[in-house]
Amino acid sequence: MSSLALRARASMASPYFTSLATVALLALLLGAGGAAYPGFLSLQVLLNLLIDNAFLLVIAVGMSFVIISGGIDLSVGSVLALTTMMAAWMVQVWHWPPLLAIAIVLSVGAGFGALMGAMIHYFKLQPFIVTLAGMFLARGLCYLISINSITIDQPLFVSMSQTQLPVLDGYLSPSALIALLTLAGAIYVAHCTPFGRAIYAVGGNQQSAQMMGLRVARTKVLIYAFSGFCAALSGVLFSFYMLSGYGLHAQGTELDAIAAVVIGGTLLSGGYGYVAGALSGVLVLGTIQTLIAFDGTLSSWWTKIVIGVLLFVFCVVQRALALGARR
């Protein structure tokens, strides 16, 4: 085999191949949209991708960490809803200062995640079932606070909702900016700090990581705490977007986040993937939705089908690559 073919074969066998595939897919989708619909590739349409999906991006970032470490967190959607409800209650009913409310809900989110992480690590419980129960708990607590939605009209929230940060010809919302900053921070942690590398190590082989002297317990608890924090932050951003706290918010968001992370190239089995994949995955999901909206004739549930198909393709390809690498 020629050296070029060998190199191509080698890079295809690399687990990071699917990350590149996502970017290619994104370019393809955007290109297809631009070709089919006039005005698709306008700046604002692209910026809207970020604005509308800012909250999903933040959750996907937290989810990336969890999945890279070999776990999963099904509670994030419910924590998001709980956050919006708690924030709305504190700000609208108790009239607490908004920054205090935000600080509290972020801590609660992180604490909730840390608790689940501790249970998962110290009692060797499966992340799937623990975060599943957490999902029930958070959603239930949300409804206990209020079964109806609470509208938020607090000035800070409203201003965050309406502010437009100028970017070239278009604008970006503060939420989108916060989401991008969170992404940047997470990328830094994942690639430049020992904690970030410990996440990859734990996802690669937890036992080896333990034997190499890494503090696995601390890492795992922090990972879930971070995921909870991201869910809470996402809730804050969502409450800016929707200006309400409601128990029915973000139903199924955890699945969207998982789909975004997987499509972004992170292996569900752990150890491989880029945090930046969260961005490409979220953008792919957002683009699909935008394409369907632009088309006008396709119903919105085509999104679910397409996401399912994409998930299938990516999972099967990842699996095939893993099997091929073993030969």
Place this chain on the structure above:
Amino acid sequence: MTSLTSVAPVLQLRGISKAFTGVQALNGVSLNLYPGEVHTLMGQNGAGKSTLIKVLTGVHMPDKGQILLEGRAIRPASTLAAQNLGISTVYQEVNLCPNLSVAENIFIGRYPHKAGRIDWRCMSQQASTLLARLQVDIDVERPLASYPLAVQQMVAISRALLGSAKVLILDEPTSSLDDKEVELLFSVLRDLRQQGMAILFVTHFLDQTYAISDRITVMRNGEREGEYACSELSRVDLVNKMVGVPAAAAAAAQPTADVANDTVVAAGAKADGRLPIFLRTLGLGRHGSLAPVDLEVRKGELLGLAGLLGSGRTELARLLFGADKADGGKIAIHGVERQFAGPRDAIAVGIGFCSEDRKHEGAVLDLSVRENMMLALQTRMGILRAIPLKRQQQLAQHYVQALGIKTASIETPVGALSGGNQQKVLLARWLVTEPEMLILDEPTRGIDVRAKQEIMDYVANLCRKGMSILFISSELSEVLRVSDRIVVMRDRKTAGEYPRNALDESSVLQVIAAGASHA
């Protein structure tokens, strides 16, 4: 090599004892490790090698005894603690993170920093330098998993050396390496030895021991059998010490001499070759685990497979049973060529296989004695035709009695039984299927003497009734006692085939110990 009389040992083990519930794993083991030597720890499975290493590296705490590092008593409580003290270990499975890059695996936990961030470039450079010292020149930024195991071990060694290790322990590092890779590893070890490193090398490969060791400690049944300078111990003596019959046990084995005589007579009748061949292989092999083997097993014959651990006995057994797929060669049953896509096919033609790893490959711990026994028979009968409960109870009771299985009832979960009784249950599982050939891989390992006797007598009886048996055991005396014919294996290929009365123990040892062409 340093003169041993003038230098103090860097590591001393004195009277280390360790017991697990009911089993004395280590009994008063002592060891001295000097700087600038390669000291090999040898012994068969169950001898206590791995337990000793685990005690050294902080996985287990010894019940009795002392560990002295450079004269100071230490009690490492974890692998990390042992590492920090200067005892670095490289394991057979490497124990690194396959998804991280080579450089990262070396430096994880002690990254070079620059301005608060990990300095990747510095790390890559340092990693390359470290590996160059071990004569390894690779792209350190690629994931560890993209390199073969031999390279991964070099990376593990680099990591071990990074922390100013005083003692380097290599636990069975060569099991998955080919000859070239082993030679590379050895040249690295020789360099390290020259630089004054104390190396403890655990292996069961004879040739490698003689290629690299300065001194050898032989372990057997949890005790230190002896410590010898490599140049003063002949191969035959070494094998003898590892698997031969100690004088006391040889005397105790006398009463069975009558049984042995019976089998001599019977074997004489069988050895004339008039019995039909049940199974024949031609060039059966698997890349990386077994060189092509030609084998014949006759009906009603007890064929013993002798050899040391790693000689390929289990690999051969698994190929015969279809548990692994052969790369080349043929198997013929009753003269008809067969392809075994999996164990199911082998069971269908009447072969049974009692694996040596009964905990992971045999016993279904939560199921009852009865259910474990019926498993193979039931799979042969298919899903729809369930064996009636009464018949199951009958069969189970029969074998509980016949094999002397100590259990409260046939409904007791197998996990509650002792090792010996579990083994008997697994044996019963295959006996129930009335196989034409039964492969027994180390059926008596870790079992008390009486149970051993019971099992072996039962097995010999089966043979007389017409069942073929392929018997694998590390206990040479056992193999010699019961086998009609013995095939000796060494270094993953057959090394000789002998009818019963052509062999005694020392000649088998000679065959096993005879050096391979590449030393």
Place this chain on the structure above:
Amino acid sequence: MPSLTLQRPAAAPKTGSLTMFLHHPLFRPVAALVLLLVLDLLLVPGFFHLEIKDGHLYGSLIDILNRAAPLILAALGMTLVIATRGIDISVGAVVAISATVASMLIGGTMVLQDGVPTYVANTPMVWALCAAMGAALLCGAWNGVLVAGLGLQPIVATLILMVAGRGLAQLFTDGQIVTVYYQPYFFLGSGYLFGLPFSLYLVGGVFALTALLMRKTALGLFIQTVGINPVAARLAGLRTALLIFFVYVFCSACAGLSGLIISANIKSADANNAGLLLELDAILAVTLGGTSLAGGKFSLVGSVVGALIIQTLTYTIYSLGLPPEINMVVKSVVVFLVCLSQSAEFKNMWRALRTRANANKGEAA
């Protein structure tokens, strides 16, 4: 070196029938159910009141059994999947699909028969039901191929159908809720046979069939073996791939039947909400019933009891006038407790705390 830490230390059977009774794996779930029923007896007036009305048995208990039917079916299917160390989170989506297929095919158009306006099914009900079950079986086969054939992790494989399945159902119905007008269809969900709800007969039938399959054939033994020790299973000659394929098909079949009962009950199919969170309840029911998520020995009766516990809990909360959202909180706490009780590390910690407490008591004394 004989290692003596067994993977799953099994307790030797203790003598004495009382201890045997207490240690029976079904004891805890049944006790929990009894506890709930006692609570109901004390707190809910007329809970155990049964009467014959309109020719059939009527009362809270019947209500609970009726409503629990879809969950019991889903739990039965889920039990076998979990026993093989797998999981199926697509159950809710399969419910939506089967409900949708049946509802759309049956529908109901108004027709004048002998001057009386009656509804007739768009497709003969038998074919519609077959089609719905067929769709469910296809879903199960899909999952089975992904897990047994491709070797995908069960949660990954079933996640795909969970995401896409509902979308498919919505595609069929164009996002609308499909109402069924055909009278005989309602019988599945709300009909009565010999005084008892018809759905109970369906559940009873499936339970009996499953129990028979597990006992009278070798399936029960094989599924347990695959779950406890897949390596030993293969070496004993089991066709593990086929078994795993089967359990996923079975699970989806049960989900399909659940979907039919649900849509018959509400006389419509809502692709968005039908069977929502049903998989989570099913997993909870199985875990409550004593089957370990790690696979191996399973209990069909336990899963039925688990499903009844969940349904009784829902009913109790409703009857007590408590906000129904408490349901979710209680369920999550129960899941935590059950998981902890299955964790060896937790049990060790608990034991260590107890011995230390006893030691302190002993010192103080």
